[in-house]
Amino acid sequence: MKKYFIIFICSLMIISMFPVVGTAKEDKEPVRCTLLMEASTGTVLSESNGYQRVPQGTMTKLMTILLAAEEISEGKLSSDTVITAGAESENRKGAVVWIKAGESITVDELLKAVIIGNANDASVVIAEEIGRDEQGFVDMMNARAFELGMRDTVFTNCDGFDENGQYSTAYDIALLCRELLKHEFLYGYMSTWMDKIREGQTEIVNENRLVRSYKGLIGIKASHSDLSGYSAALAASRDGRTYISVVLGCTDKDERFSLGRELLSAGFASYRVTTPSFAGEFLKPLSVKGGTGTAVEVEAETLEGLVVPKNSKEPETVVVLPAYITAPVKKGQIVGKAGFYNGDTLIYETNLVATESIDAMSFGYAAKKFLYIMLK
Numbered sequence: 001m002k003k004y005f006i007i008f009i010c011s012l013m014i015i016s017m018f019p020v021v022g023t024a025k026e027d028k029e030p031v032r033c034t035l036l037m038e039a040s041t042g043t044v045l046s047e048s049n050g051y052q053r054v055p056q057g058t059m060t061k062l063m064t065i066l067l068a069a070e071e072i073s074e075g076k077l078s079s080d081t082v083i084t085a086g087a088e089s090e091n092r093k094g095a096v097v098w099i100k101a102g103e104s105i106t107v108d109e110l111l112k113a114v115i116i117g118n119a120n121d122a123s124v125v126i127a128e129e130i131g132r133d134e135q136g137f138v139d140m141m142n143a144r145a146f147e148l149g150m151r152d153t154v155f156t157n158c159d160g161f162d163e164n165g166q167y168s169t170a171y172d173i174a175l176l177c178r179e180l181l182k183h184e185f186l187y188g189y190m191s192t193w194m195d196k197i198r199e200g201q202t203e204i205v206n207e208n209r210l211v212r213s214y215k216g217l218i219g220i221k222a223s224h225s226d227l228s229g230y231s232a233a234l235a236a237s238r239d240g241r242t243y244i245s246v247v248l249g250c251t252d253k254d255e256r257f258s259l260g261r262e263l264l265s266a267g268f269a270s271y272r273v274t275t276p277s278f279a280g281e282f283l284k285p286l287s288v289k290g291g292t293g294t295a296v297e298v299e300a301e302t303l304e305g306l307v308v309p310k311n312s313k314e315p316e317t318v319v320v321l322p323a324y325i326t327a328p329v330k331k332g333q334i335v336g337k338a339g340f341y342n343g344d345t346l347i348y349e350t351n352l353v354a355t356e357s358i359d360a361m362s363f364g365y366a367a368k369k370f371l372y373i374m375l376k
Contacts, residue, residue: 030054030229030249035170036263039178039235039242040273043307046263047170053152054249056168057228058095060160061114062176062221063141064123068111069183071130079108079185085125088134092121094161097202099125109197115189117204118223123159134158148175163227170246177220177233177244190219210234210257214264218242224253232256236264243267273305276315276340276348283319283352286335291327291358300338301351308342315340315347327360 035050037043044050071077082104089099097113099105099121113122124134131137134157141155150172156165180186191211196203208222216238224230230250236243245263250256278300285295298321306315321336329335336352 029251030227032229032250033170033246033248034259034263035174035246036267037171037174037178037244037246038267038271038273038307039181039237039244041305041307042175042178044171044174045243045267045271045307050170050246051152053167053169055163055225055227056153056160056166056173056248057163057225057231058118058120058160058223059168059173059221059228059231059233059248060155060157060163060166061118061123061223062173062180062233063144063155064126064137064158065111065115065186066176066180066183067130067137067140067144068107068114068126069180069186072107072185073183077107077129079106079111081107083107083110083125083129085121086128088124088128089121092124092159092161094120094159096121097197097204105197111186111189112192112195112197113204115186115219115221116192116195116206118207119204120159120161127158145172145176148179150175160223160225163225170248173233173246173248174244177235177246180220181218181235181242181244187218190221191217208232208234210261214261220244222256230256232260234260234264236268238268241268241271241273270310271307272310273307274314275305276303276317278317278319278338286321286354287324288329288358289324289326290361291329292361293327293358296325296329296335296358297355298335298352299355301332301334301353303350304348306340306348308347312342315342317341319352321352327358329354329356329358331355331357 031049031054033049033052035047036045085099085101085103087101090101095118097117097119110122110126113119127134127137131140137158138155145153153168153172193211194205210217216236218235220233220235222232230253231248233246243264245260247256247259283298286298287295318339325335333354334351335354338350338352339346340348
């Protein structure tokens with residue numbers, strides 16, 4: 001909790017520096033925003049109003065789900081953990097599964113209720129269990145958003161119902177989806193069309209109808225509200241490639257799915273991921289002057305996957321290294337750069353670093369080496 005509080009304070013300070021812009025008002029139509037992201041690299045491939053702040057509606061629940069998933073991954077909760085609902089669960093309006101105060105319900109059923117059934121009362125039960133109360137949980141939500149780089153997102157409750165003051169962007173929601181994809185145990189929930197809880201007494205139906213028809217769809221969430229319009233955040237995987245599409249602010253409930261499907265299909269049809277590499281001749285040992293060694297091996301500091309057009313050639317490599325460096329040399333010291341180009345366009349750049357340390361030659365070391373050569 002202490003870590004989340006510190007990060008939350010920092011996020012509030014940054015958020016306060018910027019005005020809230022681009023949020024829809026009740027008397028205006030929602031702003032339609034779209035964005036396509038490649039999941040493994042976080043590369044944005046296309047967007048329209050993708051960085052504009054807009055009401056996020058019950059997309060808010062994606063952060064509630066993420067915090068619950070992280071508690072499970074850290075062993076603080078399990079799917080079998082039984083939680084006793086507080087009084088607040090009975091006060092929730094909108095989509096609910098009619099949880100009563102004092103009712104005992106498992107984390108598994110709560111996740112089903114939130115992810116499949118979009119249940120507001122199940123969301124608050126999770127929030128009160130993890131954050132002690134809803135406000136404490138909301139603080140955690142905002143802190144986690146800050147950690148993920150969601151600089152244009154604010155949460156004020158855990159479920160997104162009556163979401164005045166809550167906003168996000170298509171880009172921020174894509175970042176959140178990308179983090180959710182790390183928790184594979186969620187996939188079964190997100191891809192389920194219909195289920196039942198309470199020993200079959202309560203039926204829940206997924207608003208995301210594409211789980212029934214789109215090849216490779218993992219899930220994630222469809223939502224709607226008066227302020228935010230109809231929205232869908234989708235993720236799909238085929239042949240080892242995963243794309244995320246976010247569509248916000250549609251005025252038609254079907255449009256969000258058609259646009260989201262088109263974005264995903266464009267990703268699969270038009271792009272591929274490649275990891276840049278070096279031929280041996282590019283990274284020969286670099287000469288060292290005045291050191292206890294005469295050369296040092298060089299390697300790339302990072303080599304990340306790149307998203308390139310599907311039928312493009314492999315990126316061309318340009319390496320910039322000096323003829324030599326002067327000792328001392330520290331392991332990890334930057335000694336050059338490497339750029340990867342698609343034609344004339346630089347698509348990725350990384351530092352080249354020394355793989356080991358080499359001390360400067362001292363008088364004593366030089367004398368010992370001279371004697372060794374003379375007596376050899």
